[in-house]
Amino acid sequence: MAYVVERKPLTLPERLYFPQIIAGLRVTLKHLFAPNVTMEYPEQRPAIPTGYRGVPTLVKDPNGREKCVSCQLCEFVCPPKAIRITPGSVEDQPDRVHVEKGPQAFDIDMLRCIYCGLCQEVCPEEAIFLQNQYSMTGYTRAEMVNDKAKLYELGGTLPDQHFKWDKKKAAAEHGNAH
């Protein structure tokens, strides 16, 4: 609703300018000696709040196993089609039995990624996370594609309560497929 702001007539000191200017000078002088509010970026980094959506990364479980089972849900849900997964098996690694599948190649094109976080949301294995890294640079297009090794390097290991593969292995050893 439209309303009219009442404008008070200026008082005498206001019309004389100078008392007001001197009051302003006091404020700016205070700021002259106040500590800086800016951060000197490359040396000082800002604290990243929890829930920040940075560069998407792949994480491993606390036992160092890769969690991704290459179900490709993230590839399908990715709005700009930044993710490309080549599914493969992991049978060749004896410590990785009972893992159905794993990605043979996992590429995220960071020139396409829009940091929407849908991949993290859709992942049934909690294998892909948008973590704290916010600065992603490169000199070529090829450099801006994160391959599987790079994604695991960025992702590291996150705490995990499920220990899914331990449970599966134990279940299988007791004769239960699930």
Place this chain on the structure above:
Amino acid sequence: MNAVIELWSGLHPLLQAVIKGLAVIGVMFPFGGACSLVERKVSAWMQGRPGPNRALPFWVAWVPGIGFVQRLGVFHLMADGGKMFFKEDPVPGHVNKFYFYLAPVVGMIPALTTVTVVPFGAYLNEAGKLVPLVLANLDVGILAVFAVSSLGVYSLILAGWASNSKYPFLGGIRASAQLISYELSMTLSVLPVFLWVNAPGGNGTLSLFDVVSAQNGAWFGLWMPLSAVVFLVSLFAETNRLPFDMAEGEADLVGGFHTEYGSMKWGLFFVAEYSHMLIGSGVFVLLFLGGWNPLPWVPLSDVAAWLGQLSPVLLHPIAVGLLSIGIFMGKALFFIFLFMWVRWTVPRFRYDQVMKLGWQKLLPLAIANLIFYAILIAFLQKPVS
């Protein structure tokens, strides 16, 4: 020491003039650069950021404590200066080349010329008489400053017009209107000072040195505050500093009159602006704040006499001269700081507000002030009959 003085007086007057001229250039250019750095630092601190603090030439990086100098951004000054000299100097195709090249030069001439007539210190000669330190001690002192420094407006008009594009043209027009408007109240505001200095029965003088000599007691700023205020406000307008930044007006005019300029031609405009600031501050200090007198009612000669009792070395003309230069420059540099301080305090006036303030407020105020002090001084200085 005496040999140097004899060598100096033995030189041909023309050679002396050339050396003085080179000295002015050698002082004013680094001063302009230093001012731009101080401006950047003061602006940054007032805005709560650190300001330029990165540049460090690798061959001095080993010096202990250099980090502090680096944090002050001193090396940015050299980096900026070097960049200004060596970067490409673009000249747009649509400008009037002759006047385009002429404008920065025309801007520098008044800036460097007025420095010569401003006394910046004084010393006591053998007879105990105060002698001013000035490159050219003209009797018409203040008149020369006003006459020559107002030529600076031609540089803005030429630059704005020769650039042959919209924003510089508007900037030039605004600047010329503003400078001419405020010159009136500026000149009128200093008249009471000279009414007092030119007491009846004495020699008529417009010399700035005589004005300072007349302030051995009360400073003019103390008993002519209105004159000082009108002069100071006009000074802000004359030097094109915020809140009267009509000539540049980067919010509405891109860069104002120097939009089309680059590299050292642009740098010349800025050296000229900072020289005008220094000269304006200096003239204000000379007229209203006692010049090189340290305190009201404490003239320089008294201080020199006290110091002479401590040690006769301090009575040497060089010691007294350096002391007076220190006092004068300290006051003038405070006003340079005030220019920067006000810049971040008061936002830019609208153009019509600038004109209204100049013609409808300051000019009548200056005239009323002149009439009041003319009558007052007539009573105070009534010749004894």
